[in-house]
Amino acid sequence: MSNTPPSTVLPGLRFKQRFPLLSLIVERCVLSLVLLFAVSILIFGGLEALPGDFATTYLGQSATPQAVANIRADLGLNRPITTRYVEWLGNAVHGDFGTSWASKNSVSEQIGKRLGNSLFLAAFAALISVPLAVGLGMLAVHFRNRLPDKIINVISLAAISLPEFFIGYLLILFFGVKFGIATFPATVYDGMDLLDRLKAIALPTATLVLVVLAHMMRMTRAAILSVMSSAYMETAELKGLSAYRAIVKHAAPNALAPIINVVALNLAYLVVGVVVVEVVFVYPGMGQYMVDAVTVRDMPVVQACGLIFAAVYILLNMIADILAIVANPRLRHPR
């Protein structure tokens, strides 16, 4: 489509040529919505296909066929799947995820609280890890193949090689049990003041920072290095620019796209991938919420969590794509 000759330009394409950035953004947004819709079908269908059902799982060994039948009828599980899907999606679009089958609480309300907790932890971890990673990456490039670079590399490799629960346990062992200087468990609740909250999340934040730091740092380093080996950097060097100026002024902007991508990926991970950290630190976030719901097949909750996780992932990726396009004009004109 990009090779269409100008004489046969359609009105839509003319808009595209005149506002390449805006149209790309609109395109991305529409694509994201379509993707989200597809995911919603997958989530609903996938959960239907799971073995076991809520009534028997929830009641466990104390279930009688009578109680099981009562629950099924009560939840309307005997209606066709398409009816239930359409109804669910219709409500979800309005922000209503129904009520939890198990606790009869409003899912939206619960998620509001849990998502808030997850985002708080993620934001705090991101606030520390992103600047630290990018900074360390640049430092590593500056001291390329010298001692500081090697130290940064070894430490970050070690951190990324350890599973996160293990890092968590190590931190608990040293700072919680041995020295007793950190708060554990990291349970946060309504009406807790900010300082207590920050104290409570110190250890999980540290764990998350260690887990995501290496990935972002190494990507930053690699991206800048690949730019450094290009011809214009050689020119910059031959022009006699200082190494610092060459990195910050010329290399960094061109390395932004891959860095933004890896940062977005890690931010998404901080929100949707921290289940293990939440369990280890007893932190009431989304991951823990979803795990609890999956164990008893509490479908409204699982579906809502799945959809929100997907939305966070898609949104962050979309933002990353758009930012990458803004940072690198060449991406605006696909060849």
Add this chain to the structure above:
Amino acid sequence: MSDYTKHLASRVTSGGLSRREFMGRAMAAGMTLALADALFTESAMAAEPKHGGHLKLGLEGGAATDSKDPAKFLSQFMFCIGRCWGDMLVESDPLTGAAVPSLAESWEPSKDAVTWTFKIRKGVKFHNGKDLTIDDVVATLKRHTDSKSESGALGVMKSIKEIKADGDNLVLTLTEGNADMPLLLTDYHLVIQPNGGNDDPFASIGTGPYKLLTFEAGVRATLEKNKDDWRKDRGYVDSIEIIGMNDATARIAALSSGQVHYINRVDPKTVDLLKRAPNVEILATAGRGHYVFIMHCNTAPFDNNDLRLALKYAMDRETMVKKILGGYGKVGNDFPINSTYALFPEGIEQRAYDPDKASFHYKKSGHSGSVLLRTSEVAFPGAVDAAVLYQESCKKAGINIEVKREPGDGYWTNVWNVQPFSTSYWGGRPTQDQMYSTAYLSKADWNDTRFLRPDFDKLLLEARSELDEAKRKEMYRSMAMMVRDEGGVILPMFNDFVNASTKQVKGYVHDIGNDMSNGYVATRVWLDA
């Protein structure tokens, strides 16, 4: 002081040993009279309950899906919270398991044990200031027996035909005689609520020693002392905080760093490590829960009693208790009852590991080829290891067991009670009758061994309405022998409830009824500064 006398002293402190018993044993252990006397006084002083303080519990079993409605209590977390704010009509004695009064002051059965009259206690107030009346009691029981109810107590309550008030008394009419009726009312779902909880099942208003202040499902609950509690012998701490901790390592870390006073579900594998922490005490209580290997008596090849016997003799129970329970348990004898039950049939010979007998019965059964055993880590902690251990002990008897590891997800729906040979767990029941009726009666919903024996069923029903204890005990003995020698259950072990606390926690009652001091831990202990 020797470990033994230390142990004796701690039993005095926790209220489990009288002066007479203590002196006898301490002097037998070589202590002088004066020294033993001084030690007893000191320990007994420590046994004097102290009031006040903030008790923190870190419990496994909470989930975001927990409901505040007592009818739907399921997790350990809710079990413990419910016992703090609510009372049942009847409690069970921690040491003997017999029914003792709570909101019901006394009771009287008819001669055939079909009609039961309960006298309801006067002068008890709910947390909202309202007096407890007979109407609240009737409404509560009716809510849990309604056939449309989703109550976890529905199975227990279905033998009740009619619930009515007779003046201030509660009269229950059963479908058939049941000598254990009062014990059924100790079920933790049956919290007496104002108007039975019909107005607002989630209100958490009861007559218990604590009022629920805040609650976040699966995360945290806080409770404060109910100043108008009708009982003085409980509720020593001022406030309670219960934190959901589903990760075993998190619980251990929280306890050993002193962030919580008590944790449940200590893994037998790590208990020895936890013991090394200076401020920690391990609390192991003998219980009725048991781990089982279940065979369907009506499905080939397990429809052959010789094969079943072969598989029973091929079980090395001692090793199971040592390896899987870390020693925190007792060997089982292939029937689901142990000495913590009232009317336990004593003197039944303990079945032991005997490869020769196993091999004899195996040959006699005419079965050849391997036997498929399905298991999963969710069946009970260490179930997969137990299956492999069993495989080894069977090998010596010439029996080849094929162990199939099933996914934990959906195990209870797709494997347990469906496949002919699998591993499972039973939590025990308040009475022998209930245990057998739940899992061994021909028409029981959870007859997971497909034990179909009309003579057993008949005996069970007869024993149920038999008020003469000696006769009843004899009947239970016959039933135990039937299950042991012809049933489909291989029962290697009864597991202890293993919990742990810091040393500040005093007065812990080792209740044989259920885990965590039968759920009453928070209302029974006090904190020693």
